[in-house]
Amino acid sequence: MTMQRLSGWGRTAWTVADVIATTDENQIRSTLSSVGDRGVIARGLGRSYGAAAQNAGGTVLEMTSEHDPLGVDAVLDPISGILDVAASVSLDSILRMCVPRGWFVPVTPGTRFVTVGGAIASDVHGKNHHIDGSFGEHVRSMTVMLSSGEIVELSPGSQPAWFWATVGGMGLTGIVLRASLQMLRIESSKVRVETERLGNFDAVCEAMSGDGEDDSYRYSVCWVDLLATGSSMGRGVLTRGDHATAAEAEGDEPLAYDPRLKVSAPGWVPNGLLNKFSIKAFNEAWYRKAPSQRHIGIESIPAFFHPLDGVNKWNRLYGTQGFIQYQFIVPLDRTDVLRKVIETFSAAGVASFLAVLKRMGPQNLAPMSFPTEGWTLTLDMAAGIKGLAELLASVDAMVLDAGGRHYLAKDSHVSPSAVRRGYPRLDEWMTTQEAMDPRGVWRSDLSRRLGLVDPRRNP
Ligand SMILES: Cc1cc2nc3c(=O)[nH]c(=O)nc-3n(C[C@H](O)[C@H](O)[C@H](O)COP(=O)(O)OP(=O)(O)OC[C@H]3O[C@@H](n4cnc5c(N)ncnc54)[C@H](O)[C@@H]3O)c2cc1C
Incomplete structure (x- = not known):
């Protein structure tokens, strides 16, 4: 057990906990039997952006097996x-x-x-x-x-x-x-990818709408330029794909897979490196680089699914203040709200390095699962931007009024009432949670901030 400072991937809201790195059932059980009143939470690879896998003053069980000498279990x-x-x-x-x-x-x-x-x-x-x-x-x-x-x-x-x-x-x-x-x-480790540039928000929504051809692709996502204004507002680059057949992949080893990390972000990065100007230049270049006519190509799994993984510790690029990732969803018929949100960010000049739009399918049976049928927009922004809290609060209201919600794995800012409104089955989930954990052992910084666990129960 060691006392460690932990944060989420966004590197904001650091807190200290007793961290026990183990996957051993007996050790986990003995930790649970002697737990203090700040409780316990599991942590995986710490890729949630906020404080879901932190527990200030309590215990964090680090459940990873990256270096397991016995190999992959x-x-x-x-x-x-x-x-x-x-x-x-x-x-x-x-x-x-x-x-x-x-x-x-x-x-x-x-x-x-x-x-x-x-x-x-x-x-x-x-x-x-x-x-x-x-x-x-x-x-x-x-x-x-x-x-x-x-x-x-x-x-x-x-x-x-x-x-x-x-x-x-x-x-x-x-x-x-x-x-x-x-x-x-x-059949292969390759993806057949179609890429096309779409000049504004309407073109993006039309191309991705369920009435169109989008459903004929297994994978579909659109990068959106949040800094574009006027007639280009909401322009994007749509990429859609399917796993390539062995014949399309070509070569002798269609299933060969080699996901090597390419580079590491430097250990120290000046605050403000990713700002409105550098991101505007990046967005322009990214948009221009995409083919103006639909283009079909073959890409590797890492290039298509995990491009950011090519840069180790890229989350440092936002400097010491860290960054916020903001992801919400609104129902399919509320493209008006989506447009308003994009206009709001665009008008405020909020620069997002990675703004991604996706049309989601139906919700599953899990009361706290984020996806519902609708449009989800994900964007990240430097945590130190002036007036950010007020701006996000105004966007929260638009999202919630439209019947939308926020993604807890990305969250570091919404209020308990926003979660209550966005997740109408919260009480049902809390009843099940209490039946599974009557002593109230599971606690995280996220659960405390959002009131996900009744504070009257104590380990
Ligand atoms: C670059 C990047 C891109 C991402 N893209 C997407 C995306 O496209 N879609 C998406 O949905 N998410 C995305 N995420 C978010 C990420 O997938 C989730 O936050 C995921 O939960 C992180 O897994 P982890 O192992 O790092 O868990 P952690 O971040 O360590 O923990 C996340 C939650 O899982 C719980 N947990 C961990 N292990 C266990 C366990 N063994 N038992 C019970 N609970 C456990 C923790 O208590 C915590 O509540 C992205 C994150 C990054 C950094």
Whole structure:
């Protein structure tokens, strides 16, 4: 056990906790039996942006197995594609093991450096949400340690309420120890990608709308230039794709997979390096670089799914003040609100290095899962921008009035009432959470800030 300063990927709101790095069931159980009143939370690879995997003054169980001398704790059934895997294993390790054998993860977020436990707890989504739903929908069963130390087997068929409360439950129902995942068959490690430039917001919405051809692609996402104004407001670069066949991939080894890290961000970066001017220049170059007519190409898995993973520790580029990632969703018919939000950021000159728009498919059964049918916009911005809190509060109101919500895995700013409004099944989830954790052991900085766990219960 060591006292450590922790933050999320956004590097804001650092707090100190006792960190125990273990995946050993007996050690976890003994930690739970002697827990203090600040409780315990699991942490994976710390890729959630805010404080979901922190616990000021309490205990954090670091559940990663990146350097496990015994290798990757996972077994793949080569016929069914069912992967039985420890929750501490990363998607990076799973891909290295499974892609050469012709299987891909059913859902991947924009980074492969997340653990299976973190992917379940946030119910992560990828570029294929409109077709395949989110991560939890591909979990056939999971083994969970409750705060009592008891181990339970949860599946959608046998313990549906507990299963779905854990999917998207932000680590507050128990520790996921193992999961059984249905993987996706692939013929090659390449993706056939169509890229096109879209000149304004209307063109983006039209191209991505469900009535169009978007549903014929498994993967679809649009980068949006938030600094463009006037007739170019909301312009973007749409990329859509599908796994390439062996013939399309060409070469002798269609399943060869080599996701090497390319460079590291420097250890020290001056504050303000990513500012309105540098990002405007980047956006212009990025937009111009995209083909003006639809272009079809073949890309590798890392290039298409995880481009940011090519730069190790890129989150340092925002300097010591860190950055905020803001992700919300609004219903499909509320493109008016989406437009208003983009206009608001554009008018305020808020520079976002990575503004991404995605059309999401239907919601699953998990009460706290973020995706619902609609449009989700994700943007990041330097935490030190003047007036940011007021600006985001005004956008929060637009989102909530439209029946939308915010993504907890990215959040570091919304209020408890915003979560209550955005997640109408919160009370139902809290009742299940209490049944699974009557002593109130699971606590995180996020759960305290947003009132996700009743503070009257104490370990
Ligand atoms: C560059 C980048 C791109 C991203 N893109 C996307 C995206 O496209 N879609 C998307 O949905 N998300 C995205 N994310 C967010 C990320 O996928 C989630 O935050 C994910 O939960 C991180 O997993 P982790 O292992 O790092 O977990 P952590 O960040 O360490 O923890 C996240 C939550 O999981 C819980 N947890 C961790 N392990 C366990 C366990 N074993 N049992 C129970 N609970 C556990 C923690 O308590 C915490 O509540 C992105 C993040 C980054 C940095």
